[in-house]
Amino acid sequence: MAEKEGRCMKCKKQVPIKDAKETTMKNGMKALKGSCGKCGTKVFRIVGKA
Numbered sequence: 008m009a010e011k012e013g014r015c016m017k018c019k020k021q022v023p024i025k026d027a028k029e030t031t032m033k034n035g036m037k038a039l040k041g042s043c044g045k046c047g048t049k050v051f052r053i054v055g056k057a
Contacts, residue, residue, distance in 0.1 A: 013052035015043040024050050 015022045024041035031037055037054045 011039065011041075013039065013041070013050040015046065015048055015050055017046050017048040018043060022050065024052065029054070 011024050011027045012021050013024050014020070023044040024039055025044045025047075027039045027041040029037055030040055032053075036056055039050075039052045039054060041050055042048065043050050
């Protein structure tokens with residue numbers, strides 16, 4: 008799995024995250040936010056603390 012991929016709930020498969028931005032959640036974990044490269048639905052992937 009590539010680094011900038013996430014699971015799209017609409018497509019039900021791993022898709023490339025378009026316009027991925029790294030964010031930090033309240034608990035300190037990092038995540039990627041963006042949209043599905045195929046259908047445009049929001050995609051969110053938790054990356055981890057590192």
